[in-house]
Every structure is written in C-alpha cells, then in structure tokens.
Amino acid sequence: MAACVKQGSALHPPEEAPPPLDSSAKGLSPFGNTMLASTPYSFAGHLVIHGTMPNNDQPNDHDATQAFLESLPELKTGETFQFACHPGVPCFNACCSDLSLMLTPYDVLRLRGRLKLAGREFMERYAVTAPAPDTGFPMARLRMREDLPGAPCPFVRREGCSVYADRPGACRTYPLGRATRPVGEGKADAGDVTEQFFIVQESHCRGFEAGPAWSAPEWLGDQDLKEYNRQNDRLMLLLARLKGAETRLTPKQGSMAFLALYTVDAFGSFLSDTGMLEKLELTDAKRADILSDEARRLEFAVDWLELALFGACPNLKRKAR
Numbered sequence: 001m002a003a004c005v006k007q008g009s010a011l012h013p014p015e016e017a018p019p020p021l022d023s024s025a026k027g028l029s030p031f032g033n034t035m036l037a038s039t040p041y042s043f044a045g046h047l048v049i050h051g052t053m054p055n056n057d058q059p060n061d062h063d064a065t066q067a068f069l070e071s072l073p074e075l076k077t078g079e080t081f082q083f084a085c086h087p088g089v090p091c092f093n094a095c096c097s098d099l100s101l102m103l104t105p106y107d108v109l110r111l112r113g114r115l116k117l118a119g120r121e122f123m124e125r126y127a128v129t130a131p132a133p134d135t136g137f138p139m140a141r142l143r144m145r146e147d148l149p150g151a152p153c154p155f156v157r158r159e160g161c162s163v164y165a166d167r168p169g170a171c172r173t174y175p176l177g178r179a180t181r182p183v184g185e186g187k188a189d190a191g192d193v194t195e196q197f198f199i200v201q202e203s204h205c206r207g208f209e210a211g212p213a214w215s216a217p218e219w220l221g222d223q224d225l226k227e228y229n230r231q232n233d234r235l236m237l238l239l240a241r242l243k244g245a246e247t248r249l250t251p252k253q254g255s256m257a258f259l260a261l262y263t264v265d266a267f268g269s270f271l272s273d274t275g276m277l278e279k280l281e282l283t284d285a286k287r288a289d290i291l292s293d294e295a296r297r298l299e300f301a302v303d304w305l306e307l308a309l310f311g312a313c314p315n316l317k318r319k320a321r
C-alpha cells in the first residue's frame, strides 16, 4: 500500500444544513490520501498514534509506525503551532476523501448517536471491519464512498462536515499526531498513559498559513478531545496487554469483542438477557449506569473483555461463588 500521508478534516462546522452529497460536489480533491485515525489499533508495541499515520496493510507494524513518527516534527511542551481550518481556506474539505480512517468504538458510539442508527446498521453501512493481523482484535475503518469520484468520506458536504459535533477523534486531532505509551505495569501510576505530540503538516494543507497559535493542550481542549482520548486510551491499555501477551483472539472471542465494542446497544441486550452483570461485583448504581448509558457501557465493555480474556481486570471482579 502507498505510504503517503494525507489527512485532515473539515475542522470547521458547516454553515448550514448540508445537502446530500452528489457526484458533482466541488471541493473534493482526489488524492490517494490515507488516514489511520486516532486509534488504539495502530499501536506498535506500546505505542499508539492518535491523528495520522501512513496507511499500510499491517497497521500494527512497529517499524512503519516508528518510521512515521520519526519523520514528523515533535511539538514539545510549551511549543505552539499556527493553524485554522474553515470554509475560507482554499483547501477546505480537500482532506476528507479517500481516507483510511480507523474508527474507534467511541467514534462509532458518537456517530451512531448522531445518525440515530443501531450499532449493527451503522457498522454495515459505514464501516469496514477486519481482525488485526497480529492479535485478531476487530478493527473498523470508515467506509469511503467508492462509488463517487475521489472516494469522499460519506459525511463530507460542500459546506463541511455534516457530523461535525460527533466527528471521529482523528478528524479532531489533525493536524496534531498524538502518540501514547502505557505507564509500566506494577508502577504506582500503572493504568495511565504518557503522551507525545507531533505536527502532521501536509503539502496541500493551507491551514498552517494563518490562524491562532495553539499548544497541544489548547488544541485538544478546543477540539473537545478529552472524552475521546480517555475512552481510546483505556482500550489501548487492553490492546497493549493483548499484544504483550502475544495472544491472538479466537474467532468467537473476536465476535464477542465486536459485539461489546461496536454494537453497544446489542451488548446491552446481551447483558440483560444473560444476567451477566449479576455475576460481577458491581454496585446497584454502577449496574444501572451500565444498562442505561451507552458511554458507561462501552467503558464497562473494555473491562469485561479484559476480565474475559485474561481472567483478571484491575477495574472488575467476578463475585465469589
């Protein structure tokens, strides 16, 4: 696969309700661009790229990830970058086509909520899924409109992103790249991550020519990334554990992970039907939260998968028999 890096997003909200996209849509430049999104799946070893990285057939490939990182200028603490994206920027929308944009479970949850779709329906219409080559963990990417010239994102419109308030984390993070590493097991702050930032400046992008100066924390705050990163970082810790154990999911385990993470609504029915929550040490309030709130259920899903796959999870215990 091409290793060129093109990524970005309509970072500015559309000015009006978007019309349906058609093949005459202007402002959609066909690049062979790739975006592997804000993704715990792209981690190599204990490294996770949030933002962009080169497309390749082996998203867990450590060398490709490391080489990509080393090619980017780091944004160190206290440093800033200048950036603005809005309909007045000449390249507006150009980065929202022909992407390899990985969807995290939290991305799916937000987009589903926006589109009012059941998990299964969303995944069938908008995602392409495949097991990770090394761990067998189910990975999802946003399905581009291959039936239209330039293969645009299904959500891009002339006016910008039609799902702006719930756009994926990768779209929010650009033009930053965010790399995270788990803090080592057994240490006092185990379960946390450390992060590093990089600037992903693509040749076509004119957003760097004007705009305010941003530090990394300012940009993450402006793009409302706190909950995205919190949810994705938690999943990354599970995936790092899986990779460290050199464990490969069986097809059945992969199906269960898909159900729990990408079809959180159906996972709720599964929990109710099986009485699974009764077998776990949970307070009544926590059990009610898990059943009533899909974001809390997704957090629980990661703990539950860790418990099921490894027999132990720091956040969840089975009831003693």
Ligand code: SF4
Pocket (backbone or CB within 6 Å): 008, 009, 010, 011, 095, 096, 097, 099, 153, 154, 155, 156, 157, 160, 161, 162, 163, 164, 167, 168, 171
């Ligand atoms: S979701 Fe929105 S911001 Fe992201 S690629 Fe699609 S149109 Fe662009």
